[in-house]
Amino acid sequence: MLDSYCKVLNKNRFKVTRQRKAILEAMEKAHGVHLTADDIYMDVKQNFPEIGISTVYRTLELLARLNIVHKTSFDEGKFRYEFCEDEGHYHHHFVCNGCGSIIEVEEDFLHHLESALEERGFIITDHKVQLYGYCPECRDRHTE
Amino acid sequence: MLDSYCKVLNKNRFKVTRQRKAILEAMEKAHGVHLTADDIYMDVKQNFPEIGISTVYRTLELLARLNIVHKTSFDEGKFRYEFCEDEGHYHHHFVCNGCGSIIEVEEDFLHHLESALEERGFIITDHKVQLYGYCPECRDRHTE
DNA sequence: ATCTTAAATGATAATCATTATCAATTAGGA
């Protein structure tokens, strides 16, 4: 997995540095979790104290440009990152207003909306669906 | 319209100040446009040079809390505001990667996604759908 | 209409995520 990402870096003439590998490893370790730049920085620092926060931001920007990671905001005033899916089409997210947890949702009804727009002459390159509310653990606390 | 918003302020024991009225007026003037706090600040300043940017932020936060305006981010690193719809359920947005224009989309296929989650015990209070791509004016420039 | 007072305001500083700068380091090809 890590190797295949390094191949993409190579293919695009970007150097495979210790820092970039460490960042990719940290993200792999947290697969399925939506990490902030700072989450990644803190984790990498454990085994690599010299790493700079700028390198983390720069690397994530690069990985996003290469379609290795997907950068998205859940309206918290900061961005979160996760690995892209192979198909290039993203799953959706449910954000709990109670505990803040972000839960992935597989269902996809967006084709309808997309084709309606494409008929009107738009080109759709990406979409984002975020649902907000209460997860089963928080719903009782909320309705009490 | 403005009067009905003032009524909501009154009902909730908030004062109806010149600043709050000016901000609501600026937003009414730009109905259908998705304004940033600074857009509103700049506009109100024309006829009300003493207004402070803090007041704009504070007022928007209050109006959002009262469900008068809806605050949303289009991943630009800042928030945009528009009046809530009566139903409490928002339209969707198409963001053009070319010119940055934000176009409203009425179609709503989200019930499906929402009921699927509700069956699993979640409570959905809000959703956000944002599509990205190229609008008809920008698509040729893009595919050239 | 005046008084009272808690709410609201504006100037300013603080915060926080992110980006830019730049001298020093380094990956990877010759």
Next chain:
DNA sequence: TCCTAATTGATAATGATTATCATTTAAGAT
């Protein structure tokens, strides 16, 4: 090994937003 452009880390800068606090004001009581 050498060369060099890419990369890095420290630091400063930015830009949006929030906090602080002395001053002003809306709106209810007199």
